[in-house]
Amino acid sequence: MTVARVIVDVPSRDTDRPFDYAIPERLKDWVEVGSRVAVPFGPRKLQGIVTALAEDADADVDLAKLKPLEDVLDALPPLSAELVELGEWMSRRWLCPLTVALQAMLPAALKGRSEKYVSPAAGVQWTDGEIADSGGLLLALGKGKPLKLDALLRQYPEQGPTLKRWIRQGRLEEKQQVEDKSAGKSVLTVFPGPPEKLLQAAENMPARASKQRELLRFLAVRGAEPVAVARLTEEAAVALSTVRALEEKGLVEIRPVTEDRDPYADRDFPASSPMTLTPKQAAALAPIQAAIDAREAGAFLLHGVTGSGKTEVYLQAIQRCLEQGREAIVLVPEISLTPQMVERFKSRFGSKVAVLHSRLSNGERYDEWRKIREGRAQVAVGARSAIFAPFASIGLIVIDEEHETSYKQEESPKYHARDVSIERARQHGAAVVLGSATPSLETYEAAKHARGGRRSGLGDIGYIAMPERVANRPLPGVSIVDMREELKMGNRAMFSRPLADAIRDRLEKQEQMVLLLNRRGYATFVMCRSCGYTAACPHCEISLTYHRGSANLRCHYCGYSEAEPKTCPSCESPHIRFFGTGTQKVEEALAAAFPGIRVIRMDVDTTTEKGSHERWLTEFRERRADVLLGTQMVAKGLDFPYVTLVGVLAADAALRLPDFRAAERTFQLLTQVAGRAGRHELPGEVIIQAYEPDHEAITSVQGHDYDGFVERALLLRNQLGYPPYGRLICVTFSHESVPMLLSVGERFASAARETASGMGVGRSFDGAGGDALEVLGPVSSPIARLKDRYRFQCMVKYRGEVDASQVVSRALAGMADAVKKGGVQVSVDVDPQMML
Ligand SMILES: Nc1ncnc2c1ncn2[C@@H]1O[C@H](COP(=O)(O)OP(=O)(O)OP(=O)(O)O)[C@@H](O)[C@H]1O
Ligand SMILES: [Zn+2]
Numbered sequence: 001m002t003v004a005r006v007i008v009d010v011p012s013r014d015t016d017r018p019f020d021y022a023i024p025e026r027l028k029d030w031v032e033v034g035s036r037v038a039v040p041f042g043p044r045k046l047q048g049i050v051t052a053l054a055e056d057a058d059a060d061v062d063l064a065k066l067k068p069l070e071d072v073l074d075a076l077p078p079l080s081a082e083l084v085e086l087g088e089w090m091s092r093r094w095l096c097p098l099t100v101a102l103q104a105m106l107p108a109a110l111k112g113r114s115e116k117y118v119s120p121a122a123g124v125q126w127t128d129g130e131i132a133d134s135g136g137l138l139l140a141l142g143k144g145k146p147l148k149l150d151a152l153l154r155q156y157p158e159q160g161p162t163l164k165r166w167i168r169q170g171r172l173e174e175k176q177q178v179e180d181k182s183a184g185k186s187v188l189t190v191f192p193g194p195p196e197k198l199l200q201a202a203e204n205m206p207a208r209a210s211k212q213r214e215l216l217r218f219l220a221v222r223g224a225e226p227v228a229v230a231r232l233t234e235e236a237a238v239a240l241s242t243v244r245a246l247e248e249k250g251l252v253e254i255r256p257v258t259e260d261r262d263p264y265a266d267r268d269f270p271a272s273s274p275m276t277l278t279p280k281q282a283a284a285l286a287p288i289q290a291a292i293d294a295r296e297a298g299a300f301l302l303h304g305v306t307g308s309g310k311t312e313v314y315l316q317a318i319q320r321c322l323e324q325g326r327e328a329i330v331l332v333p334e335i336s337l338t339p340q341m342v343e344r345f346k347s348r349f350g351s352k353v354a355v356l357h358s359r360l361s362n363g364e365r366y367d368e369w370r371k372i373r374e375g376r377a378q379v380a381v382g383a384r385s386a387i388f389a390p391f392a393s394i395g396l397i398v399i400d401e402e403h404e405t406s407y408k409q410e411e412s413p414k415y416h417a418r419d420v421s422i423e424r425a426r427q428h429g430a431a432v433v434l435g436s437a438t439p440s441l442e443t444y445e446a447a448k449h450a451r452g453g454r455r456s457g458l459g460d461i462g463y464i465a466m467p468e469r470v471a472n473r474p475l476p477g478v479s480i481v482d483m484r485e486e487l488k489m490g491n492r493a494m495f496s497r498p499l500a501d502a503i504r505d506r507l508e509k510q511e512q513m514v515l516l517l518n519r520r521g522y523a524t525f526v527m528c529r530s531c532g533y534t535a536a537c538p539h540c541e542i543s544l545t546y547h548r549g550s551a552n553l554r555c556h557y558c559g560y561s562e563a564e565p566k567t568c569p570s571c572e573s574p575h576i577r578f579f580g581t582g583t584q585k586v587e588e589a590l591a592a593a594f595p596g597i598r599v600i601r602m603d604v605d606t607t608t609e610k611g612s613h614e615r616w617l618t619e620f621r622e623r624r625a626d627v628l629l630g631t632q633m634v635a636k637g638l639d640f641p642y643v644t645l646v647g648v649l650a651a652d653a654a655l656r657l658p659d660f661r662a663a664e665r666t667f668q669l670l671t672q673v674a675g676r677a678g679r680h681e682l683p684g685e686v687i688i689q690a691y692e693p694d695h696e697a698i699t700s701v702q703g704h705d706y707d708g709f710v711e712r713a714l715l716l717r718n719q720l721g722y723p724p725y726g727r728l729i730c731v732t733f734s735h736e737s738v739p740m741l742l743s744v745g746e747r748f749a750s751a752a753r754e755t756a757s758g759m760g761v762g763r764s765f766d767g768a769g770g771d772a773l774e775v776l777g778p779v780s781s782p783i784a785r786l787k788d789r790y791r792f793q794c795m796v797k798y799r800g801e802v803d804a805s806q807v808v809s810r811a812l813a814g815m816a817d818a819v820k821k822g823g824v825q826v827s828v829d830v831d832p833q834m835m836l
């Protein structure tokens, strides 16, 4: 090979094509597809990835004039040819520059340029022959000090293949110094004394020490949990000296705490062996195992109600895959990557498991990633990006809670891990299992209604149902409280009477509760407290969004707007207002209404600190609190035996978000949180508070009626041409000037329409099926201004076999110059999940 095609790491459309470089003699053995290289690029030196090798340069290029590659940055290429191909597929599918897709697959530690070192792995025996044949390489390495890779490359160019083979076999180790800001860092931490003691001390504090007294009260309420000094001074708004004063009085202790490098490193996981499956589980597992045995790509929807034992099915499917000598990837939503979840995999598969989640430091992530690439782990458990785990022979990909929105990345590359999993499975001949109690409408439709010929985007998916909980445990009873009635009866409190009674009852019985505050969508929409009315767009079936600045309500789909109402258009009540409350307020209300209640609040504010999420859950598991109160993050995957009550405040808060998926999301969230109750011996009860108790997304939760809800929702989606029947591409333009945006937006819309009609695609969405594409907008984006730039969007809506990505990229290509000259930024979201 003499030429390397390189994608340079500059994420722009101009550079989004391979550039050819000559491979100098000394690097011949080192360059592969997937290698990371340094190249000269004009006056600059850039990093890039080799995407192809060729014998010769392109016909119109003189080989002798090609610039040479400057360096290969790793001994083993960080990407495989298969991953490079996957990146190419992603860049077409989600219309992003190839380098953006490729970079998304690399651990952060590999993005910078840092020195690589090679050293012999511990305990490896070398034969005399190997030492002799290595031309001095092993002797050099044998001196014990890791050697720099680039030095080895220069000194022993002919040893390339041998060196690489030994690294692959794990006999040599390739490492790099990762600058790790968080690893091993020690943090000054406050350890408060027992709350009673703190309160006592607060009483006795002289009047002039009011700051100290306040801080004592603050700590007493906060609980015994240690807290970083920096965080405490900020939260309590006190000076460091105040904290120190308490330390001198012996009321708190301050000492440095070193953060773990591997959060699971010194934890013991008791070994677990496969459970005897219930007949339903066995029936679910059979087709999955058959697919794994057949080594043919195939996907399944495992639709199992909460507590039906899906995880055990995953575990035994993984076992089958490992027995075949193949590897498995398990994706779980970031938020449910709790010790509990990790433990279930580690205790079954031990050190074969690598865990990848966002709270790992760069160094930790890199370590886990190397375990996978070097074949020291066979199971990767992680959030979204674990789908790129560098395995060579994948047999199974599991996506738990497949409906979760976090599987879609919101920044570029805006990929969906579910789609990537299906493509990766195709490459490997692997089985995909999409598990959920509340599958997304897209997956459900693809599984249940897969008709020949029509593209769902997911292809054909097998359907497997587990409609009952294990051991015949009943699903919890669900009751719905009409909050309008509560208001009529004079109850203005946050808790309805039935919920308040139930909370009191659980406190008496010393059972536990989960309280969900559905906070998404607060303060964006207007609702009548008396009748539940919310303002919706007359054209789009989407609720209107309140804009404080202009005091009007607007539709983000079509641009319709109306003035902010002073009284309810439906019942004329003046109690019409924006909705808004936070978990903190609920916590206060709980403390006031139920003296002595022990509450753990889990929301973005209390879980930012590394490991805090885990700590709260452990505390709750050990029954050191009565209530786990939180936002979405308390709804998923948790399995606590003493939780017998689930309460939902403002169940319908997100129902009127300007998003056609609002009802689906609400139903999913409520069903998931309801599923936390009564999972073990004690029976569960669910109380849902709502202003719109008759909405299907809520009443269907009561009957645990997923199928009914979804069939009706699909009918509506079909009528409106929304996914999964139609599909969407959202093109957003941003610029300082609105007129500029309007003109660019108009130009795009007409170019896209023209391109589509040039391809013979009509605009009409009427009638059944058939190809159609229409462009809505330009309208102001839901986030109308960001960092002083205005944003406008065009929504491309299409169905059938239309290659809409082509339409969009051609339309954009045609106006690329104008866009660039004007300084307009364009971003494209294919299959957007968040309409906000
Ligand atoms: N075959 C079995 N025999 C006995 N207990 C089982 C069996 N399978 C699962 N369980 C237990 O049933 C409970 C529920 O199982 P699991 O958490 O896997 O359900 P799930 O379907 O993943 O639920 P969710 O979607 O709500 O997270 C767990 O406590 C699990 O240990
Ligand atoms: Zn509208």
Ligand SMILES: [Zn+2]
Pocket (backbone or CB within 6 Å): 528, 529, 530, 531, 532, 533, 568, 569, 570, 571, 572, 573
């Ligand atoms: Zn009203």
